[in-house]
Amino acid sequence: MSRSRRRERLAPLITILAFFALWEFGTRLLDVPVFILPKPTDIVASMQRWWSPLQMHALHTLMTTVAGFAISIVLGSVLGLVVGYSKTAHQALYPLLIGFNSVPKVALVPILIIWFGLGTIPAIITACLISFFPILVNVATGLATVPQELEDVLRSLGARKSELFIKVGLPSSMPYFFASLKVSVTLAFVGSIISETVASNRGIGYLMIAASGRFDVPLVFAGLFVIAVMGILLYEGFAFLERKLTAWAYR
Numbered sequence: 001m002s003r004s005r006r007r008e009r010l011a012p013l014i015t016i017l018a019f020f021a022l023w024e025f026g027t028r029l030l031d032v033p034v035f036i037l038p039k040p041t042d043i044v045a046s047m048q049r050w051w052s053p054l055q056m057h058a059l060h061t062l063m064t065t066v067a068g069f070a071i072s073i074v075l076g077s078v079l080g081l082v083v084g085y086s087k088t089a090h091q092a093l094y095p096l097l098i099g100f101n102s103v104p105k106v107a108l109v110p111i112l113i114i115w116f117g118l119g120t121i122p123a124i125i126t127a128c129l130i131s132f133f134p135i136l137v138n139v140a141t142g143l144a145t146v147p148q149e150l151e152d153v154l155r156s157l158g159a160r161k162s163e164l165f166i167k168v169g170l171p172s173s174m175p176y177f178f179a180s181l182k183v184s185v186t187l188a189f190v191g192s193i194i195s196e197t198v199a200s201n202r203g204i205g206y207l208m209i210a211a212s213g214r215f216d217v218p219l220v221f222a223g224l225f226v227i228a229v230m231g232i233l234l235y236e237g238f239a240f241l242e243r244k245l246t247a248w249a250y251r
Contacts, residue, residue, distance in 0.1 A: 038218040043225060046218035053207065058226045061192050061203040064120055065230075068127025069188040076132035076184070077177070080139025084173070090140070101133040106194050113199045123195035123203065130191035131184035138180035142173025178242035185234045189227055 020040045026032075027039045034042055047054060079097070083090045105126055112122035196205025204223045211219035 035215050035217050038221055042218040043221045046216070047222045047225070050219055050222065054204075054222060054226060057202060057204050057207045057223075058230065060120075061123075061189070061196065061205070061227070062230055064123040064196075064203065065127050065185075065188045065192045066234075068124040068191060069131055069185055071124070071128040072132035072135060072184060072188065073181070075128065076135025076180070077139055079132075080136040080173075081143065083136065084140035084143030097133065097136065105130045105191060106198070109195050109198045112195070118199050118201065120200070120202075122199045123192045126195040127188040127191035130194075131188040134184045134187070135177070135180045138176040139173050142176035143170075145172070175242075175246045178238060178246055181238045182235050182242070185238060186231050189231050193227065 024040050027037055038046075079093070083093055083097075108129065109122060109126060112125055116122055116125070192203065193205040193208075196203035197209050200206050204227055208220050208223040211217075211223070
């Protein structure tokens with residue numbers, strides 16, 4: 001392995017270790033109370049103490065997030081293809097979609113509770129609603145940014161609009177699509193946590209609210225840490241797929 005490659009792999013690990021070391025040293029030096037900002041060692045101790053509940057609630061949050069995100073991929077991709085393919089659909093749907101995306105999703109949670117009750121379904125729907133719009137916009141942008149010169153050349157060779165869409169538009173939108181997945185998967189966690197803090201009796205969001213109610217701040221930070229780890233793993237998973245499937249689009 002080359003020195004530059006080794007340095008690239010070690011850089012994130014060194015940065016994370018330096019961040020937590022600075023956090024630990026700073027809280028000890030300033031004698032910050034644990035109920036305001038716990039030390040990383042306090043968070044690790046809380047994770048060890050509450051590992052079984054953390055694991056159970058984390059799996060529930062992961063399930064709702066992945067389910068909502070999967071729906072958002074289908075919904076965002078289909079609408080993105082429609083909006084990017086048809087100028088009429090773009091002009092007709094975009095104002096409605098932008099207006100809907102401008103509504104804070106936390107304001108929709110009480111409505112979802114009325115419709116579906118407490119539990120998993122509002123979390124899945126919230127995760128979907130908060131994460132599908134970046135997918136839609138990026139897929140539509142990928143279709144809309146196909147070089148006009150390329151389309152003109154293919155039309156001169158007899159290519160139909162449907163062939164341009166399948167053979168040029170879809171491949172050109174793939175880098176945008178995978179870039180949107182990396183952004184949207186983290187937003188899906190936000191949607192799940194928002195719903196769990198309001199409308200659920202399971203999940204990391206519920207656990208954090210229960211812990212904050214008894215001023216167990218280390219457990220709250222333990223929940224944040226678990227969410228961060230799951231988000232990083234899913235992000236890296238889609239980054240891996242992006243490198244494998246769209247390597248042609250990058251230097």
